[in-house]
Amino acid sequence: MNTLLKTLLLSLTLALSANAADHIIDQKGKTFVPSSITVKVGDTITFKNSDAFAHNAYTDDEANEFDTGMQSSSTNKTVTVKEAGTFSIECAIHPNMLLEVTAE
Amino acid sequence: MIKILLATLLLGVALQANEDASKWLRPAEVPQPKNNKMTPERIELGKLLYFDTRLSANDTISCATCHHPLSGWTDLNPAPKAVGFEGRVGPRNSPVVLNTAYQNRQFWDGRARTLEQQALGPIEADVEMNMPLTTLIPKLNKIKGYQKLFKKAYPKSKGIITKEYLAKAIASFERTVVSTIAPFDKYIMGDSNAMSKKAQAGFELFRGKALCSTCHDGFNFSDGSFHNIGLNDGELKGKELGRYNVKARAAWYGVFKTPTLRDIVKSAPYMHDGSVKSLTEATHICGNGGRFIHNVKNKSTFIMDNELSRSEISKITTFLHALEGPNMKLHIPTKFPQ
Known part of the structure; x- marks a missing residue:
């Protein structure tokens, strides 16, 4: 029974992950491109850095707080x-x- | 519009093909918030408040004391750090008010987003004007002349002065403090004789080898970015931590806002701590890897040794002189509402 429950939970998690989308945001010319997006909970945002210098995306929003740290040119952070x-x-x-x- | 298009076209010929020439041109309008549009009444009221020493605890210091039009909108006193109430020395060099309308972070450490948020800080700071707002607001409300002017500028106030209206009025005046037409602007609009050949060579270095325009970018010669340029080595303490004091984010350790270079010749000494006396020294520090090359925690990756020679630094500083325009036309008030 325990094994069955674990399998069901794993299947559910995998199904949700499969539905999650990845939104690409470029950091180019000292702007985020695009400058606004609509996403679903569970989606990922990948920050590209097309500038020749570092960026550092962050939000202080309590529910979604994150800080990518220094991100060098030509790297991605998700x-x-x-x-x-x-x-x-x-x-x-x-x-x-x-x-x-x-x-x- | 045609003039701007023509200027951009001419400039495009002069600059490298891949550079957006229009970024050096003055924006069509000064940015202003929707809830505090600039009007003549608000600007005039703000100007009176800006120069009125009664906003300090002992009636001796105004905003203009540390941000005066006759000294490039910074301190009349050339000391490295601001001298305020009863001679108290503040922790930092007085930042210039010039073109702050174009910035979306105020103060050296960016702790205020808007001029309205910034305006009240120095009034209350004990090393500046040392005037609690709980004392100032009743004091202003007893001055009938100010009550009338607030009512005219902000009719919804009904002449009752609050800290919000006080901040709005001062910010309205500060948004008029914008740079005038400098030789560089004439050059960028197509007058190739407006800058000397040496200054033109300096401009090439500025946006080329020296990498100055990586941060000192656009019309205001600042992209509003924050950097640790290596003025100090080792562990930093207190106010030297810069924006890290706003929030202990790793990227903010020891960083300060990139200042405008407009009228920079008028506002020595330089940097957040006033420790740099000349533009030559400032250019050497920023262009050749910082005052300290090693053991600088979180030094900006933009601060690198570009091996600028004395001759190259001289060309860049000559260019910086071409960013100086005439003083803006301004009647400094000597009589204040009673």
């Missing part, structure tokens, strides 16, 4: 959206960079 709501993501180095996220 975060997972945890809860529904609207929040802003900024670059810790370049605060003029702003990404508006709506999580459903």
Whole structure:
């Protein structure tokens, strides 16, 4: 019975993961491209860095708080959206960079 | 519009093919928030408040004391760090008010997002004007002249002065403090004789080998970014931690805001701690790897040794002089509402 329950839970998790989308955000010319996105809880956001210098995406939104840390040129960083709501993501180095996220 | 298009076209010829020439041109409008649009009444009221020493605890210090138009909108006193209430020395060099309208973070450490949020801080700071708002607001409300002006500027206030309206009025004036037309602007609009050949060579270095424009970018010669440029080595303490004091984020250790370079010749000494006396020294520090090369925690990756020679630094500083425009036309008030 225990094994059956574990199998069901694993199947459910895999099914949810399979439905999760990955949203690509480029950091290019000191802007997030695109500058706004709508995502679902469980989706991931991958930050590319096409600039020749470092960026550092973060949000202080309580439900979805993250900080990618310094991200060098030509690298990717991925975060997972945890809860529904609207929040802003900024670059810790370049605060003029702003990404508006709506999580459903 | 045609002028701007023409200027951009001419500039495009002068600059490298892959550079967006229009970024150096003055924006069509000064940014202003929806809930505090600039009007002549608000600007005039803000100007009076900005120069009024009664906003300090002992009626001797105004905003202008540390951010004066006759000294490039920074301290009239050339000391490295701001000198405020009863001669108290503040922790940092007075930042310039010039073009703060174009910034989306205020103060050296970016702790305020807007000019409205920034405006009240120095009034209350004990090393600046040392005036609690709980004392100032009743004091202003006893001045009938100010009550009338607030009512005209902000009719919804009905002449009752609050800290919110006070901040809005001061911010409205500060948004008028913008740089005037400098030789660089004439050059960028197509007048190739507006800058000397040496200054033009300096501009090439500025956006080329020296990498200055990586941060000192666009019309305001600042992209608003935050960096640790290696002025100090080892562990940092207190106010030297910069934006890290706002929140202990790793990227914010020892970082400070990239200042505008507009009118930079008027506002020495330089940097957040006022420790740099000349533009030559500042250019050497930023262009050749920082004051300290080693043992600088979280030094910006933009601060690297570009091996700038004395001659190259001289060309860059000559270019920086071309960013100086005439003082903006301003009647400094000497009479205040009673």
